[in-house]
Amino acid sequence: MRLSRQVIDAVQRLVTATVDQRTASWGLATVTAVNGNGTVDISTPRGPVASVRRLKSYSTPAVNDVVKVSRNSDGNWIVDGALA
Template sequence: MRLSKQLRDAVQRLVEDTIRQRSASWGLATVTAVNGNGTVDIATPLGPVAAVRRLKSYSAPAVNDVVKVSRNPDGNWIVDGALA
């Protein structure tokens, strides 16, 4: 019976991870670096992400800005803009 519970738990974790990875999402992040090529590095609850493109409307990024970010199912990130 123990193996059955372990298997059930493993399948549950796999399903949760798959759903999380394949769904689009948005959240908040903090800018940790501003790069000269139109990207910023950010710190998210999922960990750091380097070289994230930003929308042109977010024209004056600065370190420590709190920004709204979006992530698509393929794992690509974009910075939508800073919070006021």
């Protein structure tokens, strides 16, 4: 039995997405809003993420700050701090 190209492509996309979701990673983002509850909204290459907790060492966040962010395997984000 020969699998169609569409089925092969669909399986490959599913596997890639599954592995990507379960992998911890870090990257850069831009702060788009500072919230009063200790969180910031960020813009990442994956898209916008709202209400991300920040480390206490990043005590004075500002809109347009470029920040280092981490994402764990469950998909939770944290802002580690701003770049100089």
